[in-house]
Each structure stands twice: as C-alpha cells, then as structure tokens.
Amino acid sequence: MNKTISINISGFVFNIEEQAYEHLKQYLDKIRNNFSNEDERDEIMADIELRIAELFQEKIAPNKEVIVEEDIVQIQEILGLPEDFASADDDENYQDDKTETSSNDNNQEPKTKRLYRDTDNASIAGICSGLGYYFDVDRVVFRIIFVLLFILFGSGILLYLILWLVVPEAKTTSEKIEMKGGAVNVESIKEHVSNIKQTLTEKGNAANVGEKVRGAVDKGVVVGLSVFQAVSKIFGVGFTIGGIFMFVFLMILLFGNTGILPFIGPDRIDGIPMLIEIIYPGEEPSSLIFFSVVLVLTIPIISLITLGVRILFNYRQNIKIVAWTFAIVWSVAVGILFVYSTELASNFKSDKEIRYSIPLEDANTDELIISVMDDDQFSNHIDPYDDWGASELVKVDEEFIYFGLPKLKVISLYDTGSFRVSIIKESHGATTREAIGNIERIDYPIISKGNQLFISPYLKMPKEDKLRAQYVRVEILVPRGKMVKFGKNIDRVLRHLGDESVPYASHYEGTEWINLRSSFHPKGSVDYDQYERIFDNGQEQTDEQSTQEQED
Amino acid sequence: MKVENTKAQMRKGILEYCILTILSNKEAYPSEIISEMKEAKLIVVEGTLYPLLTRLKNAELLHYKWVESVSGPPRKYYSLTEDGAKFLDELKNTWTELHTAVQQISKTHQK
Numbered sequence: 001m002n003k004t005i006s007i008n009i010s011g012f013v014f015n016i017e018e019q020a021y022e023h024l025k026q027y028l029d030k031i032r033n034n035f036s037n038e039d040e041r042d043e044i045m046a047d048i049e050l051r052i053a054e055l056f057q058e059k060i061a062p063n064k065e066v067i068v069e070e071d072i073v074q075i076q077e078i079l080g081l082p083e084d085f086a087s088a089d090d091d092e093n094y095q096d097d098k099t100e101t102s103s104n105d106n107n108q109e110p111k112t113k114r115l116y117r118d119t120d121n122a123s124i125a126g127i128c129s130g131l132g133y134y135f136d137v138d139r140v141v142f143r144i145i146f147v148l149l150f151i152l153f154g155s156g157i158l159l160y161l162i163l164w165l166v167v168p169e170a171k172t173t174s175e176k177i178e179m180k181g182g183a184v185n186v187e188s189i190k191e192h193v194s195n196i197k198q199t200l201t202e203k204g205n206a207a208n209v210g211e212k213v214r215g216a217v218d219k220g221v222v223v224g225l226s227v228f229q230a231v232s233k234i235f236g237v238g239f240t241i242g243g244i245f246m247f248v249f250l251m252i253l254l255f256g257n258t259g260i261l262p263f264i265g266p267d268r269i270d271g272i273p274m275l276i277e278i279i280y281p282g283e284e285p286s287s288l289i290f291f292s293v294v295l296v297l298t299i300p301i302i303s304l305i306t307l308g309v310r311i312l313f314n315y316r317q318n319i320k321i322v323a324w325t326f327a328i329v330w331s332v333a334v335g336i337l338f339v340y341s342t343e344l345a346s347n348f349k350s351d352k353e354i355r356y357s358i359p360l361e362d363a364n365t366d367e368l369i370i371s372v373m374d375d376d377q378f379s380n381h382i383d384p385y386d387d388w389g390a391s392e393l394v395k396v397d398e399e400f401i402y403f404g405l406p407k408l409k410v411i412s413l414y415d416t417g418s419f420r421v422s423i424i425k426e427s428h429g430a431t432t433r434e435a436i437g438n439i440e441r442i443d444y445p446i447i448s449k450g451n452q453l454f455i456s457p458y459l460k461m462p463k464e465d466k467l468r469a470q471y472v473r474v475e476i477l478v479p480r481g482k483m484v485k486f487g488k489n490i491d492r493v494l495r496h497l498g499d500e501s502v503p504y505a506s507h508y509e510g511t512e513w514i515n516l517r518s519s520f521h522p523k524g525s526v527d528y529d530q531y532e533r534i535f536d537n538g539q540e541q542t543d544e545q546s547t548q549e550q551e552d
Numbered sequence: 553m554k555v556e557n558t559k560a561q562m563r564k565g566i567l568e569y570c571i572l573t574i575l576s577n578k579e580a581y582p583s584e585i586i587s588e589m590k591e592a593k594l595i596v597v598e599g600t601l602y603p604l605l606t607r608l609k610n611a612e613l614l615h616y617k618w619v620e621s622v623s624g625p626p627r628k629y630y631s632l633t634e635d636g637a638k639f640l641d642e643l644k645n646t647w648t649e650l651h652t653a654v655q656q657i658s659k660t661h662q663k
Contacts, residue, residue: 010625011625012624012625031599035603040603040606040607040610043606044602044603044606047582047602047605047606047628048599048602050625050626050627050628051582051583051598051602053624053625054583054621054624054625054627057623057624057625058623058624077597078597078598079597079598079599080597080598080599080600081597081599082599084597084599084600085599085600085602085603
C-alpha cells in the first residue's frame with residue numbers, strides 16, 4: 001500500500017505515488033536549473049510538462065490509475081537526463097571548452113572550502129584540525145609543525161594566537177560542511193546531521209546527559225575548565241620538551257663523545273660496556289648490566305614524553321598495557337642493577353695498603369734527581385689536572401688495565417741521614433686476601449741509578465683483577481740538608497712537596513730544592529751552613545723536642 | 553579538449569538545420585520531430601529538442617499553433633516562418649559547401 005498524491009501538470013490531474021512524485025520533482029528541478037534565461041526557461045518547462053502530461057496520459061489505463069516510480073524512470077529515458085537539456089542551452093556554452101566545463105560545474109552544486117576552527121576535535125582552539133581539513137592533511141601533522149615551531153623559534157605560539165583570533169569557529173552545520181570542503185545543500189546537511197545522530201547513538205545516553213549538563217553548566221565553570229586545560233597544555237609542553245632534552249642528554253652521556261661523562265670517548269675507556277667490563281666481577285653480564293642501565297634511565301624519560309604528548313594532544317587511547325609493561329621492565333632492570341651493584345659493592349668490601357721500601361743505589365748522595373720515565377701508554381705531556389683528570393688516564397688493552405695517576409710525595413725530614421724511598425700500594429677486594437693479591441699484582445717499576453731515581457708514570461694491573469681502586473703513592477724522604485732536583489715530566493706525578501700540596505698547573509720540572517730542617521727552600525736562596533748556625537744557637541731546645549715527636 | 557564537446561558542437565549546428573528541414577514541408581509537433589530524428593540517430597532523448605525549438609521560435613524562425621489532441625493535452629504544431637525559410641536556404645547552401653569540403657578533405661587524407 002502506497003500513499004498517492006494528485007498533481008496538476010499542464011492543467012491535467014494525475015494520481016502519483018509519493019515516492020514517484022519526489023523523483024519527478026527532483027528531475028524537473030534539475031532541468032530547471034539548467035536554464036538561466038527566465039522567459040525561455042518558463043516556456044521550455046511548460047513544453048516539457050506538457051510532454052510529460054502527454055506521456056502520463058499514455059501510461060494511464062483503465063486498470064492503472066496511478067503513476068508509479070517506474071513510469072517516471074521510463075519518462076526520464078525518453079526525455080533524457082537533466083544534462084541533456086543543458087547541452088542545448090545558450091549559445092555561449094558552445095564557444096569553447098572552458099565555458100562548457102564551467103557551466104557543467106555550475107550545474108553541479110557549488111563546492112566551497114573554507115578555513116574554520118574545528119572546535120569539535122580541538123586540542124586548544126581547533127586551528128590545527130581546521131587546517132587539516134583545509135589542506136586535506138591529518139591534523140596531527142599540523143600539531144607537530146606547531147609544536148616544532150614553538151620549540152625551535154617560539155614563533156608557533158604567536159602564529160597560533162593570530163590564527164585563533166582571525167579564523168572563525170565552525171559553529172553551524174553549513175560552516176562545518178564548508179570546513180570539510182563539501183557542497184552545502186540539503187542533502188549534505190541531511191548527511192551531516194545523520195552522521196551526528198549516529199555518533200550520538202553510539203555514545204549512547206552519555207551524550208544526551210552530556211547535552212543536558214552542558215546546557216546547565218554556567219559560564220564560570222566553562223572558563224575554569226578552559227583555564228585548567230590551558231594550564232595542563234603548558235605542563236604537556238613542559239613534559240614533552242623537558243623529556244626530549246633529557247633524552248638527548250642521556251644519549252650524549254651514554255654514547256656521546258663530548259666528555260660529559262668520564263670514561264667515555266675515543267682513547268678512553270670504550271663506553272659504559274667497557275667500564276662495566278673492567279669494574280664488574282666475572283665475565284658474562286656486562287651487556288645485561290649496560291642494558292639495564294639504559295632501561296632504568298630511558299623508561300622514565302620516555303614516560304614523561306608520552307605523558308606530555310598525551311596531555312598536549314588530548315589523546316585518550318588506553319595505554320594501560322604499555323604503561324604496565326614499562327613499569328615491569330623498569331622494575332626488573334632496577335632489580336638487576338640492585339643485585340649486581342650489591343655484588344659489586346661486596347667486591348670493594350675490604351681494603352688494604354702495603355708499603356714497600358725501595359733500595360737506592362746511592363742513598364747518601366747530596367742531591368737526588370727525580371724524573372718520570374717515558375710514558376709509552378698515555379703521553380709525556382699530560383698534566384693530571386688537564387681535562388677531568390683521572391678518566392683520561394685509564395686505559396685497557398687485551399691483558400692490562402693502565403692507570404696513569406700515581407702520586408709522588410716528597411717529604412722533608414728533620415733528621416740528617418740518607419734518602420729513603422717507599423711505594424705505598426693500595427687496593428680494595430672482596431676479602432683482605434684478595435685486596436692483598438690485587439696489590440701484589442700492581443706493576444709499578446721504579447729505577448735507582450746512581451743519584452738518579454726514575455719513577456713510572458703509570459701503574460699496570462692484570463685485566464682480570466678489575467678496577468678495585470688500586471692506587472700507588474711514592475714517598476721520598478729527604479734528610480735535612482739534602483737536596484732534590486726534579487727532572488723530566490715530574491709535574492705529571494708530583495703532588496706534595498714538603499707540607500705543601502702542589503698547586504694546579506705548576507711547573508717543578510728542572511727546579512732544585514734544599515731541605516732546611518723539615519721544610520724545602522729553593523736551592524741557592526739560603527746558605528745552608530749559615531742557616532744551621534743561626535738555627536742551632538737560637539732553637540736548640542725546640543729542635544730536640546720536635547725530633548722526639550717525630551721519632552714517636 | 554574533450555571529444556564530447558566537439559561532437560556536441562558539431563551536432564548542435566546540424567540539429568537546428570535538421571529541425572528546420574523537417575519543418576520545411578510540413579507542420580509537426582515535438583514528438584513527431586523527435587521520432588524522425590531518433591530514426592536518423594541524430595538525437596536519442598527528447599530533452600535536447602525542447603530548448604532548441606523554443607529558441608528557434610524566439611528567433612522568429614519558427615512559429616506554432618495549438619492543436620487539440622484526441623487523447624491528452626493540446627499540442628504545439630511548429631512550422632517555418634518566412635525568415636525561417638530564408639534561414640534554411642542559407643543553411644542548405646552552407647551545408648552543401650561544408651559537406652563537399654569535408655568529403656574532399658577526408659578523401660584526400662584517407663590513407
């Protein structure tokens with residue numbers, strides 16, 4: 001059963017089904033749109049209607065009183081498509097291709113695309129989303145561009161604010177359609193509305209409640225919310241940028257060559273894996289530890305960046321699984337590091353210091369000349385205070401760890417007598433026995449030749465011993481009235497002269513010193529015998545006391 | 553340049569000529585004209601004809617009179633005016649010239 005309408009065409013009445021009527025009306029409207037000249041149009045339409053009436057008449061039979069959809073279709077076949085009417089229109093249409101094409105375009109619905117702010121999908125004001133529609137690009141692209149502009153030049157914010165002011169918000173349905181670049185007509189609006197309805201249905205009752213709430217919420221709350229949003233955006237930007245900087249910094253620390261972290265870089269210890277290898281007990285787990293270190297440091301940074309991006313772009317995707325994975329991996333990595341660092345700490349538990357006396361060929365000389373041997377591992381031109389000191393002075397090869405930072409202490413004695421030299425070696429270890437073993441395996445040559453003493457610029461220990469805070473200190477005891485002369489490269493190792501510690505970047509190479517009753521003086525500045533005489537007369541008593549003290 | 557446009561332009565001039573020719577020796581109403589043209593495969597749908605007829609009438613090359621129909625609405629019977637007859641004569645000459653020209657050129661350039 002179908003509803004029928006009665007219509008009047010050219011003075012004739014026909015019964016027509018509602019659907020067929022709609023169809024016919026659309027058809028006639030489209031034909032009408034083809035003609036621009038008003039008088040002509042009316043006449044042509046009258047002719048066409050006349051013809052339609054004639055054709056309807058043919059369709060009607062005693063047992064068929066109603067025009068149905070199919071009749072309309074047949075009539076269209078006879079009369080032709082609306083475009084066929086157009087092709088016989090104004091002469092101008094035939095002048096060239098251009099007008100033909102443009103007139104064709106005019107026959108279709110006019111399409112416009114305008115830049116609006118898309119507040120439905122907005123992070124802040126909907127600029128990027130609007131731009132996305134305008135240029136047919138995903139809005140995320142524009143968001144990234146704006147964030148980059150902000151980071152790089154700071155200009156992104158200004159540009160955004162200007163666009164915010166200038167570009168209108170797409171409020172009405174037709175504006176929203178225009179924003180997306182569709183033609184604004186009844187059909188597209190219908191489609192748009194039905195899309196909205198669909199989404200509303202999908203969202204279910206929540207959307208309806210939301211509508212009501214939105215109606216009830218007063219302006220103050222809205223303002224408050226947008227302020228909150230803006231503040232959270234700022235945090236988002238902060239998190240993201242901060243996180244990125246931290247990440248870059250960390251990468252430089254771990255793999256870079258800028259020397260922010262000691263032990264890394266060319267000619268130094270080959271990155272953290274090597275560092276772990278020469279510190280960590282045993283053979284195998286260095287890569288595991290390295291991996292754990294990287295994870296423990298990077299996971300919080302990546303989380304921070306993710307959080308920032310989520311706040312910034314209003315991402316609402318569920319990332320629970322990722323979050324849990326991060327948390328678990330991070331905990332495991334921390335656990336691994338904890339276990340290993342505990343084990344590592346146990347390897348440093350005991351420490352030991354052993355003093356070795358070095359026999360001198362000519363201990364009774366008046367002047368001892370102290371020089372540093374050629375440095376075949378590092379360089380003859382290293383001032384330990386250059387760069388960051390120790391880190392550049394650790395080196396590893398297949399068999400040995402070299403540590404180029406022995407310390408030399410030249411001590412003035414109150415007593416007269418002969419020169420004495422001792423080496424103090426120290427090390428840590430899991431047990432005192434291990435510490436002693438480590439000490440015994442420290443190779444630190446020292447050569448006495450006549451009145452000359454050559455000391456090594458570095459110590460050497462087997463790689464298997466690992467770094468266990470092995471240190472070497474050389475002490476040269478200079479009796480009263482005796483002299484020392486500092487030879488080649490002495491500044492590399494000299495740390496103490498008398499009671500004074502040697503200041504940075506000082507040059508003792510080539511200098512000569514005399515010990516006048518437990519303090520050093522430049523040779524030649526004071527006459528020793530004269531000094532002794534003055535001293536003996538005035539301070540005999542005190543001198544004896546201090547001698548006793550020293551012997552204690 | 554689309555071939556459809558060229559075709560449409562060629563056909564358009566010829567359509568007017570053919571309508572005038574059909575009406576040169578008899579009165580006819582649109583459906584008659586159309587059926588003749590359909591037979592000649594010049595047009596396929598009626599829609600094309602109505603605007604043409606109206607425009608030719610407005611240019612005073614055609615005029616029409618209403619004739620009652622036995623079954624259905626009255627019909628517009630079109631016929632040539634004097635101007636229309638002259639117009640048709642000119643078109644005929646032009647067409648003959650064009651036809652000859654096209655024939656000759658096509659022959660010369662065949663193969």
